Amino acid sequence: MNGVLDLPSTHDEAWRWSDLSGLPALAGARPGGRAPTGELWIGCGGPRLLFIDGAYRPEESDPGPVTVGPAEAGAGDHPLGRLAGHQGWRLQLARDRGPAATIEIVHVATGGPAHVAAEIVMDEDAQASLVETFAGEGWHNVARKITLGRAARLGIARRVLGGGFASLTDTASLAAGASLDIATLAAGSGDSRLDTRLTLEGGGAYGEAGGALLARGAQRHDANAVLRHAAAGGTSRQLWRSVADDRATCAVAARVEVARDAQKTDAEQSLKGLLLARTATINAKPELEIFADDVKCAHGATVGELDRNALFYLASRGVPPVEAKALLTRAFVADALARIGDEAVRAAFLADAEAWLGA
Amino acid sequence: MSDGTTLSKDDAPELRDQAARDAADKAATYEWGFVSDLEQEFAPKGLNEDIVRFISAKKNEPAWMLEWRLKAFRMWQGMTAPDWAKLNVPPIDYQDAYYYAAPKQKPSLSSLDELDPEIRRTYEKLGIPIEEQKVLAGVEGARKVAVDAVFDSVSVATTFREELKKAGVIFLSISEAIREYPELVRKWLGKVVPIHDNYFATLNSAVFSDGTFVYVPEGVRCPMELSTYFRINAANTGQFERTLIVCDKGAYVSYLEGCTAPQRDENQLHAAVVELVALDDAEIKYSTVQNWYPGDAEGRGGIYNFVTKRALCQGRNSKVSWTQVETGSAVTWKYPSCVLAGENSVGEFYSVAVTNNHQQADTGTKMIHLGKGSRSTIVSKGISAGKSNNTYRGLVRVGPTAEGVRNFTQCDSLLLGDQCGAHTVPYIEVRNPSAQIEHEATTSKISDDQLFYAMSRGLDQEAAVALIVNGFAREVLQQLPMEFAVEAQKLLGISLEGSVG
Secondary structure (H helix, E strand, O other): OOHHHOOOOOOOHHHOOOOOOOHHHHHHOOOOOOOOOHHHOOOOOOOEEEEEOOEEOHHHOEOOOEEEEEOOOOOOOOOOHHHHOOEEEEEEEOOOOOOOOOEEEEEEEEEEEEEEEEEEEEOOOOEEEEEEEEEEEEEEEEEEEEEEOOOOEEEEEEEEOOEEEEEEEEEEEEOOOOEEEEEEEEOOOOEEEEEEEEEEOOOOOEEEEEEEEEEOOOOEEEEEEEEEEOOOOOEEEEEEEEEEOOOOEEEEEEEEEEOOOOOOOEEEEEEEEEEOOOOOEEEEEEEEEEOOOOOEEEEEEEEEOOOHHHHHHHHHOOOOHHHHHHHHHHHHHHHHHOOOOOHHHHHHHHHHHHHHHHO | OOOOOOOOOOOOHHHHHHHHHHHHHHHHOOOOOOOOOOOEEEOOOOOOHHHHHHHHHHOOOOHHHHHHHHHHHHHHHOOOOOOOOOOOOOOOOOOOOEOOEEEOOOOOOOOHHHOOHHHHHHHHHHOOOOOHHHHHOOOOOOOOEEEEEEEOOEEEEEOOHHHHHHHOOEEEEHHHHHHHOHHHHHHHOOOOOOOOOOHHHHHHHHHOOEEEEEEEOOOOEOOOEEEEEEEOOOOOEOEOEEEEEEEOOOOEEEEEEEEEOOOOOOEEEEOOEEEEEEOOOOEEEEEEEEOOOOOOOOOOOEEEEEEEEEEEEOOOOOEEEEEEEEOOOOEEEEOOEEEEOOOOOEEEEEEEEEEOOOOEEEEEEEEEEOOOOOEEEEEEEEEEOOOOEEEEEEEEEEOOOOOOOEEEEEEEEEEOOOOOEEEEEEEEEEOOOOOEEEEEEEEEEOOHHHHHHHHHOOOOHHHHHHHHHHHHOHHHHOOOOHHHHHHHHHHHHHHOOOOOO
16 A cells, blocks of 8 residues: 555556556646636537536536436445545436437546546436546546446447546446446546446346557556456457557456356457557456356457558558558557447547547 | 266166265265375474474585575565465464474485385385386387385485486486585576575475486486376375476476375375476476375365476577376465576466366466567366366566567366356566467356267266366377376366266
């Protein structure tokens, strides 16, 4: 543990690839105040919420079904999640209900800490999709609890574009037949720590967690996902793509847990890392913990540089090497974003990834 | 499970019950669980500096060795046992064990005839070709195996010494080697597994009682397989053997290791350290068939197998290949590893780990790539049955200066029954873009179709399961030297008896 902030050290198994040394400074920094937010809206035409330094800005928001105020983030004793507090936003959708368009939330930090707690409760057959943008400089710390009723469906896309540090902690439980998909793009200039814990409590539920982590300079992205199958017949997918350049590090620890009763589970993990420089690091830990015997669990992990055969093929078709590399890298990253359902959101995320790759 | 004879639904319940009970008995029987009635010499129970001095004095060790041991012991006192493995080990009372037990015989024998007949009978029961004649009596041109046998704490017999000497190969118990080749031992001991490496390795460094030393000189291809059989016989003893194998430039050696222990209700500790060194163009093939007593069907007794095995591929083009068949021990904590420091060095790890009843295994490997063009292959097959837990834990690390590294990892798990667990915990850490790292894993069970097919061809259920399991583990079993392959296949079948049906 690490002084006033009580942060875990790399001796903790779940934090072995993390570097939280910048957090105490960010936690103590004073926010600068306002920041331009105009270009951060994707424009989905649905409800929108703006938080600056963790504080809600009603004048620039249209919350729709989302209520702002106390929220139970359910982070338990998660060392970062528990610091997010109990104030933020809450979305509760009754049976068969859902906002017509994607809910958009923009978080901007202006130099200091931005703590937000969030809670999503969806009843039977309710549907929603959500896109979140984290921008500015500072420490975004969001903890969120998600409870999905029978056959409820929720898709979350989030992008981390700013500098500083973003720690996003999600804890979700899914009833029978529910579906949850969380896709994350880290394409900013700061570090991140993503904790995602999905529990498929009911039979036949579907859980997906994945994303693209792009890092250069001395950046560090660290994703930690646990997909727990507690009931039979569940399906889960984890698809992560990491790109590390310069002295950057990308780490993905993804685990599938299959409980004793979770027969007929179908779980897949695909962890791929692309190294663009010899000083960069990619870490991967595709973990399986299986207590049921009639299950299909497969995982694959690869780390390396771009496929030489693919480069050769493109060269043989007359594509210049620089362009060929860019093309293959884009395709590599796009894999992880292809699952985003809302077209406008997917296009915006791909544009962000392109901008990062082209920079 | 049926014993091969078919029982129809009309059979009397008692008959079916009896068959089940027989099968359960059979499964609970550990064929090597006998105790030999030997006169033993023990050091007093417990662990302190005096015991360390006692062991060192018993072995007539030079002063540097005693210093080395004491340094390790003092270090160990300040250390804590690792707890990151997926293992549930009750606290171990290190004071409630004997750290030195030797058959009451002078440990150094001038000829095999002087060996205590009771020990010899024990080895005969184990089926070890301890007498040279037995091996020689085989078909002309049959492969010879030189055997070093370690009984509780002390090496009791090393065969074929003369013939090996002619080839320049040194094959001795490590206590003899410390006395006869102190410079050679001192140069390499603790070089691969330093004394502060981990809790169990440090404990071993302080109290190791015997083990094997092998040195294969430059350019020599060891003329026969070398083999050590470890046996824990006395109650309440820990076995701490230490193996050091150094393969000089261009040399080759194949080394086999087997282990058994009597059936007892209390747990016994086995904390070994194995160090391998391969210089330029050298190759070491290290095969283990681990069959320590696994405890009974209720999880009583059994060996705690906490072993540190590591190879240093120091030279260019050097190669180390670990092959292990792990069927025994109540708890296994073992990660045979390769530090691939040499250019174009090669590390291989082939493993079959079987757990049944209440056994727990957390085993795997580490491949540390430091040399340019180094390559590694990992093939791990985990089989869990009964109420056991079987974990593959592996690390592949590529250093920033290691260009052109390749690794391929495959770990497959097979679950027999719905009360067991199969886990995979691979770590991949890559710091060089030219590396190509691939990892694949699958988890499956024996399908009813497979069983039905094999049984429709006339196999009973047990034979069908054994056949399918052997097929599952084939890629690993075929890496074993012939002598071991047959034994290993039989062991797989025996370990899984009573687990299906």
